[in-house]
Every structure is written in structure tokens, then in C-alpha cells.
Amino acid sequence: MSIYKCPKGHESTELDFCSECGTKILGVPELPFVQKTIDSTVTPTKSTEICPDCSTVHESNSGNFCEICGYNFVTGAHGEVPIAKRTQEEEMGTMRQTNTNSSGSGLIDSQLLVIGWDVVVYIDPSLRHPESPEPPINQPPITFHLDQVINLIGRNSEVRAIHPEIALDFDDAVSHRHALLTLETDNTLTLRDIGSANGTQLKAVELKPMVDIKLQDGDEFTLGHWTRIAVKAVRKLG
The missing domain is CATH 2.60.200.20 (Tumour Suppressor Smad4)
Structure with a gap:
């Protein structure tokens, strides 16, 4: 198990927040092979706030949006959870349906x-x-x-x-x-x-x-x- 050093001197088993006191561990390297898409305008802090729409506790350094209802803490907009257009997935779904029908099991699947x-x-x-x-x-x-x-x-x-x-x-x-x-x-x-x-x-x-x-x-x-x-x-x- 990896051990990470807390700013307060504790040895933490968690790499983002200290497992002993909950303090954020700063300067932890991120995985180099993963492309990041998180909004870089968010300034990490230790504070939390309550979502005004669904009352979920939101950590200020976890992004602009409420992770439950999509409330935007920066703009104050409600329910900003856009539905992605997934052309590739739709094509995959069409391929699945075509394969199912050609195998003769489409009738069975439609009844389930x-x-x-x-x-x-x-x-x-x-x-x-x-x-x-x-x-x-x-x-x-x-x-x-x-x-x-x-x-x-x-x-x-x-x-x-x-x-x-x-x-x-x-x-x-x-x-x-x-x-x-x-x-x-x-x-x-x-x-x-x-x-x-x-x-x-x-x-x-x-x-x-x-x-x-x-x-x-x-x-x-x-x-x-x-x-x-x-x-x-x-x-x-x-």
C-alpha cells in the first residue's frame, strides 16, 4: 500500500486527502497517461459549500458543478447537465440491433x-x-x-x-x-x-x-x- 505525506506530518494511505486528519495533500502527481478534462479555472480550497438546489455537500476543489444535480457554483445556473451527442455509441447500438436481428433472437429480446x-x-x-x-x-x-x-x-x-x-x-x-x-x-x-x-x-x-x-x-x-x-x-x- 502506498503511503503519502500529509502537510501536518501524518502518514496517509490516501493520496488526495489525509486519512488521519482530512487535510488536502498538495503536490501529489497525477497519472501522466490520462488526458485531463477538468475545468482549470477552479481554484482548490479546503472549504465546502451546500448546493442550493439539492443540499448536497460540495467540495470547492472538486469542480464547478454539483455532482448530484448539476448546479453550477460559478454561474448559479440550475441543472446544467448537458446530454452528450454520442454518434459513435448510436452506431454501435445500430450494429448490435442488426446483429441481434440477423441471429434470429430479436423477437425474444423484444419480449424481455x-x-x-x-x-x-x-x-x-x-x-x-x-x-x-x-x-x-x-x-x-x-x-x-x-x-x-x-x-x-x-x-x-x-x-x-x-x-x-x-x-x-x-x-x-x-x-x-x-x-x-x-x-x-x-x-x-x-x-x-x-x-x-x-x-x-x-x-x-x-x-x-x-x-x-x-x-x-x-x-x-x-x-x-x-x-x-x-x-x-x-x-x-x-
Whole structure:
């Protein structure tokens, strides 16, 4: 386990905030192989503020937007969560539908209703960069069933009272508050990077922070040093 030096002299097991006192650890190098898309105009501070729209506690150094409702703390605009245009994903969806119909299983699929979603977390050593630590050995896939409407992906922090629904404590390149998986009212699933330090990639494309991306059954996205996550629809006969 990596140990980081806190400005107050503590030895921290967390690389962004001290695991002993919660003080921000300044000057921690970011992963060199990840493209950054976080707004550079945000000035890091130790303060927090309450979102006026949904009352979520927001850390001032975590970005311009509320990670839950999209409120813009800089402009005061409400619900600024633009939906990305995903031409590549739409093409992939068309290809899936074409393949399904040609295989003769389209009729069966059309009769199955999505009633929930599972998330399967894998360690993928092929994602490791030479400067990353070695991945855990012989760790089996971990399956999470999404029971909440909003599901935080990240790492636990007792000091900061962060307890993600999808906890990835084995990968220290994952932010404590990294991304959200949201169950929509029509039982579709969306993914949103919430200004993570090292980003989230879907189909090898870096996601823009605070933009909702609709996921399809079987989609996979990657984050951290070597973490791959697959989403699987839970279906029943309609």
C-alpha cells in the first residue's frame, strides 16, 4: 500500500486527502497517461459549500458543478447537465440491433423487459501503465446490484464520510467521488464522471465531466490504474 505525506506530518494511505486528519495533500502527481478534462479555472480550497438546489455537500476543489444535480457554483445556473451527442455509441447500438436481428433472437429480446442493472468490476492487467503499481493478484470479478437510483463509484473515506455504493478501494487512482451511475425512470442507465482526478473512459474515449452518457447492456468503461466495469441489464419476460 502506498503511503503519502500529509502537510501536518501524518502518514496517509490516501493520496488526495489525509486519512488521519482530512487535510488536502498538495503536490501529489497525477497519472501522466490520462488526458485531463477538468475545468482549470477552479481554484482548490479546503472549504465546502451546500448546493442550493439539492443540499448536497460540495467540495470547492472538486469542480464547478454539483455532482448530484448539476448546479453550477460559478454561474448559479440550475441543472446544467448537458446530454452528450454520442454518434459513435448510436452506431454501435445500430450494429448490435442488426446483429441481434440477423441471429434470429430479436423477437425474444423484444419480449424481455429491463427490470434492473448489475455492475461487474474486473481487474484488467492490460490497462496498467508502466508507472502504475502491480494489480491485485487473483482477484475475482465483483458484482454489484444497483439498488439505489443514484450510485456513487469511488473509494471509501472514513475521515470524509464517503461510502460509495460501488467501492473500488483496491485502486488508488480512483477518486473518492469518481463517477455516478443513475437509474432513470424508464429503467435505462446513465454514467456521469463527476470531475474525477484521473478520468473515466468509455470505448477508449475520455468522458467530459458532468455529462450524462446513456449506457447499453454489455457496455464497459475503464478508470483508475487497471479497473474495468461492465454493466448488465437484468431482464424478465414482459
